[in-house]
Amino acid sequence: MxxxxxxxxxxxxxxxxxxxxxxxxxxxxxxxxxxxxxxxxxxxxxxxxxxxxxxxxxxxxxxxxxxxxxxxxxxxxxxxxxxxxxxxxxxxxxxxxxxxxxxxxxxxxxxxxxxxxxxxxxxxxxxxxxxxxxxxxxxxxxxxxxxxxxxxxxxxEKLKSFWHILQTDGKLVPVEEFDFKGHKNLEKLAKYEIEKVRAVQQVPPHVKLMRRLEIADYEPGSDPGNLRWYPKGRLIKSLLEQYVTKQVIEYGGMEVETPVMYDIQHPSIAHYLERFPARQYLLKSDKRDFFLRFSACFGQFLMVHDAQFSYRQLPLRIYELTRYAFRREKSGELTGLRRLRGFTMPDCHALVADLDQAKEEFLVRFKLSKEILEKGLELNKDEDFELAIRFTKDFYEENKDFILSLVKLFNKPVLVEMWEERFFYFVLKWEFNFVDNLDKASALSTDQIDIENAQRYEMTYVDEKGEKQYPLVLHCSPSGGIERGVYALLEKAHRDSKRGKAPILPLWLSPTQVRIIPVAERFLEDAEKLMKEIEGHQIRVDLDDRSITLGKKVREAEREWVNYILVIGEKELSSDVLPVRDRKAGKKIRKMKLQELITEIKGKAGDKPFKPLTLPKLLSKRPQFAF
RNA sequence: GCCUCGGUGGCUCAGCCCGGUAGAGCGGCAGCCUUGUAAGCUGUUGGUCGCGGGAUCAAAUCCCGCCCGAGGCUCCA
The missing domain is CATH 3.50.80.10 (D-tyrosyl-tRNA(Tyr) deacylase)
Structure with a gap:
């Protein structure tokens, strides 16, 4: 019954x-x-x-x-x-x-x-x-x-994952059978992704560094995970933002700007929210509820929805430097510059006609992302980051050669996560993962092939026959979160210092590239002249005019990771040779002519963006923000 | 959300176990020193000891409750 x-x-x-x-x-x-x-x-x-x-x-x-x-x-x-x-x-x-x-x-x-x-x-x-x-x-x-x-x-059930290592020869080896000799970071990434290894309880090195170097800090007056950026940090972050934007524009991205908040009731968005489990910031305005964006997807999709384009305009590349994207991560998950609630994310979408075009475009963006990490952040793929690729089983079976071509471009074994069935809106995704001093892995650059959102947002193009078609959508953050980039730089520097190398930032990002230290007050005037001359070449230079000992000034300059230190006194004024203390060269004192130094710095900075120093050039006029 | 640790001058921390009028270093400020490549010297300023309650003659210290922060776990398109 x-x-x-x-x-x-x-x-x-x-x-x-x-x-x-x-x-x-x-x-x-x-x-x-x-x-x-x-x-x-x-x-x-x-x-x-x-x-x-x-x-x-x-x-x-x-x-x-x-x-x-x-x-x-x-x-x-x-x-x-x-x-x-x-x-x-x-x-x-x-x-x-x-x-x-x-x-x-x-x-x-x-x-x-x-x-x-x-x-x-x-x-x-x-x-x-x-x-x-x-x-x-x-x-x-x-x-x-x-x-x-x-x-x-x-x-x-659908989410059931199978973990493998895909080698450059195309062999797919289960993680437990792979010999990680010579691939320590890949092993750490695999362990982090699969087992979630326990780390020793300690403050991550970059958190101490971000404060000591006056880059960024926690802001007690805000919600956790929303940081304050001091002048030096803002300078670094701003340069990175400009650089990534420049690279994406060169690739063909159309830079736009879209609102930070959206109506929770909007039909397309409501569906998308369901698929994105991160918690949102919610806010009320009159009687409507809004959420703060967690990526630039909505804004760009709504814009593209209203745009008119045909197959002739594909791939259609649209880009925003999302400042900010908000994700209300649980309080216990936040960590320094690694995991934030408010962060800056370059977000670049490409609409493509079909899978063939998607693959072609995917490779272009893969190369772009790799270049940004290697040339911009000066990270080294052989010791700083690893590739992870995720896909459904079906997609792999049908596109083995294509996936292998990504591995070959990376030229190192990669971590693979394969799903029985598709649960997410994408069929293929990759990320570059940075592995830090606590063996934690964090995604930097990423790209994915999305097969759902064109329909959801009614984004269509007109094909050769004049009929409306849904494109595929590629979602790429070519550098990953900018804050995470700074995190990677600081963690890498710390790793160098553990190995006995002087920690340093890439020259083009260094707030003070050259510091001038006069031996005594009577050389101040000449030191200022020298500073003006160097400054004229778009080099960030400052002057320690405080009345403390020379030794202390040198010490503080080294603690700030200044790239080149020039001590100016009697000898220098009577000759054209400068004693250049070069941090990168092991703090050796190199005898150089001014023009040689300028040429060297300009050469190393290359075509990267430049911003002048945003602090008083005289150290005596500078406030202390941290430590 | 859970677990652990923490909250004492601007910063880093000691003092707390074992209650008796708040300490150090750094920084700031004033002065001396005028310096040759990683810390010169002297003086001085600065603190409702996270908040509330309790027991005590007496609490930074003991008890209870709360708030805040960090790290870890979990989570992670």
Whole structure:
């Protein structure tokens, strides 16, 4: 015999807003609270069926307790909801059981709320994106069995990953069988991705450095993960931003700017939000709810949606330096410049006609990204970063040669994650991962082939026959987050110092490239003349005019990682040879003519962007921001 | 969210276990020194000891509660 069952739809929610509109039945409860808003809770939409008894109600709450303990949720809202059943209990019985559930919930220690029974209500709800956020439970009288029919659980199945190393000869080796000799960082990346290795408890080196070098710092007056940038840090960050933008424009990116906030109700966006589990910053303006963007996708897609273009204009490349993108990561996940809630991300999309064009474009962007890391950040692929490629099994079977061509471009074995089925909106994705001093891996550059969003945003082009077609969309951040770039530079510098090398920033990013130190006050005037001359060549130079000892000035210049130090005194004024203390050359003092030094610096800086020093050039006029 | 650690002058930290009127170094400021490649000397300024409560004659120190931060875990398109 068919047993009647109590039905609960359990939704782990950011918030719910309820408004009781009008009474629907005579039995409706009185309520003094017509409107309510609750946050961070599980909402239990509950239908009581014919034949349910208090025993069922009790078991339902016990099951709920077991489920919610796993999610660490202790606040619940019991919401009588008739629409889950077509064999509803009589209102009087239902109300009785609802009240019983409420009582049991309180006994179990839940912070329990309930909406009034018998009302026509309206509500807005924001559901968390994680896999267990939505669950449907049916509780029977005798066994109280649980049948989780969660969509998300099915999704977890799809997500089953297989980890391999793909070698340059095309051989796909399971990770556990691969010999990592000579590939230590790749091993660390694999371990980090698969096992999530434990690190020693210590402050990451770059966090100390970012403060000591007056680059960036935590801002107690803001939300965690939103940093302040001191003049030197702003200079470095700004140069990186300019450089990446310049490279992307050369590649053909059309630079645009789009809003930082979007209406949560916008139909295309709402779907996209479901697919992106990161938590958002929400904000209210009048009666509408907005979220702060977590990438530049929306803005660019909405713009492209309204644009008119044909196959002749493909690939269509659109770019924004997203300042900022916001992701409300959990507080415990934030780390210095590695993981932030507000960050700067170059985001470049390319719309392409078909898979062949996608592949072609993908290779171009792969090379662009690699060049930005190698030439811009001066990272070395052989010791600083590793490639990971992720794809579905089907895509791999059909595109082996293409995937291998990426590996060959990288010319090193790469980490591969393969999925049985597609769950995300992309079929292929790669990232360059930096491995830091604590053996943590972080993605820098990335690109992916998206096969869903053209439809979702109704982005179409006109083909040769004059018919509308959906393009494929490539999503690329050619450098990764700019903050993460700075993180990588600092971690790399720290690694150098552990190996006995002087830590240093790439010359073109160094706030002070040349420091002039006069031996005594009477040489100040000549030192300033020298400074003006060097400055005229677009070189960042400053002057330590403080009345402290020479030794101390040299020490402080070295602690600031100044690239070249010039000490000026009697000897220098009577000859045209300068004693150049070169940090990169092991702090050796090199005898050079001024013109030789200028030529060397200009040569090393190459065609990178230049900005003048944004601090007083006299050290005596400079405030201290940190340490 | 969970676990761990922490919150004492601008910064880094000691003092707390074992209660008795707040310490050091760095920095800042004033002065001396005028310097030849990683810390010159002297003096001086600066602190509701995160917040609230409790027990005590007496709390930075003991007890309870809370807030904030960091790291780790979890999570991660």
């Amino acid at each position: 068919e047993v009647q069952r109590l039905r609960i739809l359990q939704l782990h929610s950011n918030f719910i807003e309820i408004e009781a509109v009008e009474k629907e039945i005579a039995l409706a409860e009185e309520t003094d609270k017509k409107k309510d808003r609750l946050e961070e809770l599980a909402v239990l939409f509950t239908s009581v069926e014919e034949g349910d008894n208090t025993n069922v109600a009790r078991k339902a709450m016990e099951n709920t307790k077991a489920s919610l303990d796993k999610l660490k949720v202790n606040r619940i809202l019991i919401y009588p909801y008739a629409h889950l059943s077509n064999t509803l209990a009589k209102p009087a019985d239902a109300l009785k059981l609802i009240k019983e559930m409420e009582k049991v919930a309180k006994d179990l220690g839940f912070e329990t709320y309930r909406t009034p029974f018998g009302w026509n209500k309206k509500f807005s709800i924001s559901i968390k994106g994680h896999p267990l956020a939505e669950q449907f439970r049916i509780v029977t009288g005798d066994e109280a069995e649980e049948e989780p029919v969660s969509e998300a659980l099915k999704a977890e």
